[in-house]
Amino acid sequence: MASENSESNSVNLETNESEELLNMLPPCPNPNKEELKTFEIPSYLTDVYNWAYVKPKNIDFLDRPLSYHIILFGQGWKLMEEYLKEINEGTKMLQIAHVYGNIIPEMVKKIGTKGHLDVIDAVPYQLERLKTKLQGIPHSNVEMWVQDASTIFHREYNTIGIYFLLHEVPNITKIKIIDNALKAIKETNGKLIFIDYHNPAAYNPVRPILKLVNTFLEPFAHVMWNKEIKDFANNADEFNWEKTTYFMGAYQKVVVTKK
Numbered sequence: 001m002a003s004e005n006s007e008s009n010s011v012n013l014e015t016n017e018s019e020e021l022l023n024m025l026p027p028c029p030n031p032n033k034e035e036l037k038t039f040e041i042p043s044y045l046t047d048v049y050n051w052a053y054v055k056p057k058n059i060d061f062l063d064r065p066l067s068y069h070i071i072l073f074g075q076g077w078k079l080m081e082e083y084l085k086e087i088n089e090g091t092k093m094l095q096i097a098h099v100y101g102n103i104i105p106e107m108v109k110k111i112g113t114k115g116h117l118d119v120i121d122a123v124p125y126q127l128e129r130l131k132t133k134l135q136g137i138p139h140s141n142v143e144m145w146v147q148d149a150s151t152i153f154h155r156e157y158n159t160i161g162i163y164f165l166l167h168e169v170p171n172i173t174k175i176k177i178i179d180n181a182l183k184a185i186k187e188t189n190g191k192l193i194f195i196d197y198h199n200p201a202a203y204n205p206v207r208p209i210l211k212l213v214n215t216f217l218e219p220f221a222h223v224m225w226n227k228e229i230k231d232f233a234n235n236a237d238e239f240n241w242e243k244t245t246y247f248m249g250a251y252q253k254v255v256v257t258k259k
């Protein structure tokens with residue numbers, strides 16, 4: 001298991017691989033193409049989550065609606081519905097990180113052709129998966145590119161979504177991602193939506209299971225039980241933070257708007 005400060009084993013894309021990556025990418029506002037040549041998958045992904053998010057064979061196996069619903073103890077539909085409820089038709093949205101299952105295709109349908117969706121992920125193969133899931137849905141208004149969410153976003157959005165990402169990243173990365181997202185929401189009517197783990201009630205039957213998962217598989221997740229998402233924001237007081245919890249406290253939705 002890696003520690004929060006682990007910097008080892010980061011993946012350097014060799015020149016050929018980065019050329020391929022550049023060819024694969026659609027034109028995007030960021031990152032600077034020179035930066036992409038030295039792009040590194042964040043070390044916590046290769047150290048801790050290599051099996052889940054980096055190895056293509058495992059990604060193919062796990063990226064199915066059934067796995068998504070099992071991992072969330074059958075609450076996946078409810079959480080997806082709560083997320084989609086916050087996304088308006090015609091919005092200009094940034095989705096920070098790919099999500100397994102069919103949630104992003106559902107977002108594309110909800111946003112419709114008058115809106116726009118940007119999707120970023122730190123692992124190129126995750127975006128390849130997403131492309132296959134969008135076949136058959138009109139999606140000329142969807143752009144995607146490889147970017148570490150702890151680096152700055154170069155567009156402004158009405159809506160930014162972060163779905164079950166925070167618990168997977170080290171605390172310092174949580175802070176950077178949240179600050180970047182808060183800077184990229186529009187002053188008026190902009191909103192940032194989080195869905196993530198929360199502190200399950202003492203009587204929640206899945207509490208001990210989640211505790212074991214946090215101990216052995218998800219070293220950066222337990223802090224979601226002790227801290228509020230806004231505790232990771234530098235300028236939290238400039239925003240409204242509205243929290244709702246689900247499934248006896250195990251999950252939370254937080255909607256952030258500018259005061």
Ligand SMILES: C[S@@+](CC[C@H](N)C(=O)[O-])C[C@H]1O[C@@H](n2cnc3c(N)ncnc32)[C@H](O)[C@@H]1O
Pocket residue numbers: 042045053068096097098099100101120121122123126147148149150163164165168169173
């Ligand atoms: C959103 S989270 C997991 C969500 C959920 N557990 C699921 O079933 O998909 C997983 C994604 O986050 C991406 N990711 C992790 N750290 C990232 C970062 N710093 N920047 C961008 N994407 C990141 C991973 O590559 C992976 O595709």
